[in-house]
Amino acid sequence: xxxxxxxxxxxxxxxxxxxxxxxxxxxxxxxxxxxxxxxxxxxxxxxxxxxxxxxxxxxxxxxxxxxxxxxxxxxxxxxxxxxxxxxxxxxxxxxxxxxxxxxxxxxxxxxxxxxxxxxxxxxxxxxxxxxxxxxxxxxxxxxxxxxxxxxxxxxxxxxxxxxxxxxxxxxxxxxxxxxxxxxxxxxxxxxxxxxxxxxxxxxxxxxxxxxxxxxxxxxxxxxxxxxxxxxxxxxxxxxxxxxxxxxxxxxxxxxxxxxxxxxxxxxxxxxxxxxxxxxxxxxxxxxxxxxxxxxxxxxxxxxxxxxxxxxxxxxxxxxxxxxxxxxxxxxxxxxxxxxxxxxxxxxxxxxxxxxxxxxxxxxxxxxxxxxxxxxxxxx
Numbered sequence: 001x002x003x004x005x006x007x008x009x010x011x012x013x014x015x016x017x018x019x020x021x022x023x024x025x026x027x028x029x030x031x032x033x034x035x036x037x038x039x040x041x042x043x044x045x046x047x048x049x050x051x052x053x054x055x056x057x058x059x060x061x062x063x064x065x066x067x068x069x070x071x072x073x074x075x076x077x078x079x080x081x082x083x084x085x086x087x088x089x090x091x092x093x094x095x096x097x098x099x100x101x102x103x104x105x106x107x108x109x110x111x112x113x114x115x116x117x118x119x120x121x122x123x124x125x126x127x128x129x130x131x132x133x134x135x136x137x138x139x140x141x142x143x144x145x146x147x148x149x150x151x152x153x154x155x156x157x158x159x160x161x162x163x164x165x166x167x168x169x170x171x172x173x174x175x176x177x178x179x180x181x182x183x184x185x186x187x188x189x190x191x192x193x194x195x196x197x198x199x200x201x202x203x204x205x206x207x208x209x210x211x212x213x214x215x216x217x218x219x220x221x222x223x224x225x226x227x228x229x230x231x232x233x234x235x236x237x238x239x240x241x242x243x244x245x246x247x248x249x250x251x252x253x254x255x256x257x258x259x260x261x262x263x264x265x266x267x268x269x270x271x272x273x274x275x276x277x278x279x280x281x282x283x284x285x286x287x288x289x290x291x292x293x294x295x296x297x298x299x300x301x302x303x304x305x306x307x308x309x310x311x312x313x314x315x316x317x318x319x320x321x322x323x324x325x326x327x328x329x330x331x332x333x334x335x336x337x338x339x340x341x342x343x344x345x346x347x348x349x350x351x352x353x354x355x356x357x358x359x360x361x362x363x364x365x366x367x368x369x370x371x372x373x374x375x376x377x378x379x
Contacts (some may be wrong), residue, residue: 015270128192134194139196170202170259171261177263178350182196191263191347199220200352205362214362238330249335256338263345264347265344271345272346283316285319289323290330296332299334303368
């Protein structure tokens with residue numbers, strides 16, 4: 001009995017030593033060929049916790065007294081190896097279905113959510129044919145929204161970046177529009193327009209940031225038209241916008257934050273929050289995890305989400321982590337640090353609600369930015 005236990009213990013020790021050696025090799029290679037810490041973390045999370053507990057008890061027998069099931073056997077090495085190599089857990093059928101059924105794996109994406117959200121709040125990305133995106137439609141603005149666009153205010157903040165533009169804003173899906181402003185459209189995928197679209201929100205956010213003393217550069221490229229001219233498809237939008245971001249970063253070394261604004265295809269009940277009697281379009285931060293340095297962007301998004309929730313409870317839907325299995329997975333966020341994709345509202349929100357949220361985000365971000373600047377100046 002003792003000899004059998006010793007043999008099995010020796011095999012387990014050899015197995016884990018091999019894993020640590022493999023991890024050392026993988027983390028030592030060039031970044032392009034390296035496994036991310038997220039992948040390694042996922043591997044270890046899938047392992048039965050009893051394995052680690054038994055390893056601890058081998059070093060200190062006193063821990064065996066607190067084990068909930070003293071008779072429990074050490075998990076078989078073959079089972080552990082099978083789960084690590086196949087990513088399939090025999091006790092969880094979802095691990096198999098998620099790999100085999102198209103679209104099923106989306107429900108395994110990670111969402112740091114506000115307390116009232118669930119998987120039905122996951123973002124929905126419109127992906128219509130390019131000809132549908134470019135189709136001419138009637139669009140309207142209310143008198144109040146037109147007045148809001150014409151409003152100009154002086155800088156509100158005593159702090160300023162001067163002539164430095166430290167924020168860059170663009171819109172990969174620049175023609176994403178809103179049904180309340182398209183009187184002849186009812187389908188979410190048809191909410192597209194060449195002028196009344198998400199770029200209006202970008203302009204509002206840029207103006208609000210400038211009033212807070214934060215220099216902002218905004219791009220007005222019509223990527224829908226650019227794709228058409230190049231014979232590309234709508235799903236290649238990020239390839240087209242990547243060139244613009246790279247050009248902006250190369251031409252302005254002062255850029256510290258990059259925001260790509262979109263609108264969600266979810267309906268109004270999922271994308272609207274009433275705060276102090278006024279309706280706000282909810283925001284959602286989308287972080288692509290398909291590149292090794294995504295944690296830097298994730299940190300910024302998580303901190304901004306928390307600050308929004310503190311100042312405007314319920315306005316932020318959270319932080320959505322998305323890999324390449326159900327979308328682009330990178331979203332140009334590998335070009336530089338502090339690159340975020342921000343969903344503003346959904347197809348049923350009005351520009352009035354969206355402008356209100358843009359002003360709120362500018363307020364929160366300005367506090368975040370100047371606090372970060374103060375910390376850096378003290379170092």
